[in-house]
Amino acid sequence: APVHTDLEVRKEPPTPGCLDVAKYLCAVAVNKVSNLFTGKKGSAPGMGSGISQPWLNTLFHIRPPSRTTNRKSMASNFSSIPILDWSLTLDPATRQQFVSQLRHAAINVGFLYLSNSTVSQGTVDTLISYIPKLFVLPQDAKEKIRMANSEHFLGYSRLGAEFTKGKTDIREQFDFATPHASRWKPGDPDHYRLWGPSQWPDEDLIPGFKAAMEEYLLQVQELSYAVAKLLSEALGLPPDGLSKFYDSPELMQHRSKIVKYPVVDTSSQSDQGVGPHYDAGFLTILLQASDHRGLQVQNLSGQWIDAPPIPGTFVINFGKAIEFVAQGLARATSHRVVSPKGTTPRYSIPFFQNISLDARLAESVIQCNLLPSFPSFPGVLNLVLPPTHLVPPEILKLRELRGDVATTESVNFSEFDREPSGKVNLIGRIKSHPDVAQRHYPVLFAQIFPQGLPAQGSAY
């Protein structure tokens, strides 16, 4: 598979000339004025303006987060994951304390535990009680809802179907998502087909499971929006500062999966539950659904730190999309799962909060880079650009205090600098599940896998 490293994609673009700058500003102005007439929400044009993205990167000093070896001391390096108490958010006297802790976790760790969240423990316990029943369903009942049936990449993946970094991931899983009717119609881009209905196991084989999972997804979805508001404040923005990246709730779909990591015996050559990777979106909310260690998180200098299950908590981590729009201030942290030892499997339920399929992240970075460069022409600029910074410069400075981050083995979701979010996610899904892609997205499949179907997909 043509897997790019972050460094490979960041080739030096040609230096733009005055004419190019003028061309860009004209394109922005036309876009802005046409938005006034069409009533569309304003956004600076990027790829759509006929100007290449690498060049926009140079023009507006877009600097994707660096992942080179350490140059500075790691004063803030971490050896454990902070635990944040959601009940602090309920009292105006302590809310700001939570926001500060969230800021620290987002900038310096990229992971946190959340206790006392809004998700009911009863809902969690009910869902956990279904997990063993789900995996002992007869194999033909599982295959009936296999992912290959679904252009939305939802459904069952048998053990060993994926790999990361050239090695098989030893896990079995069911992908489900929040309810959604596909918006795609002929002529729409392929990535609109990414979201659509889940495939559920037969109700009479596992009565009540669908309702339990849907209730869980609903509550975790609510929590994810509430966390995004606080994260926005932690990044120095108003509570709704990230809301432009989401469509209205009925147009959004968020994805989750129920994962089983079987025990591998000591003679096994591999204990890779899932190999090192980043998550894609803004937030992942993970339920560790059994009492097994296995999740590990890479700290700033590249050491693997355990994130053991803590009863009554969720693990929250940040994905490549938020790292990109926050210009590396919030970290997408590399993580992996090591297979459990002992006699019982490890279970987990990650929930991946999506952003709008149409969100073009590079454009929000352009806006916040351009404004401080031309402080003396605010009137003119207000005409051509929305007067919003994404992350205020004084908060962005905290990135420098953190220092650089060690090189990691994780490589994925590097296309946010040029593709809409939906396309980036679709590419990730195609690489993870090439058999599904070959069936439902033959053109993109052929671009990504010109040699044909690889033996396995690479789990993202």
Ligand SMILES: O=C(O)CCC(=O)C(=O)O
């Ligand atoms: O199972 C876990 O604890 C984490 C899984 C994970 O990182 C993922 O599927 O993206």
Ligand SMILES: [Fe+2]
């Ligand atoms: Fe992950």
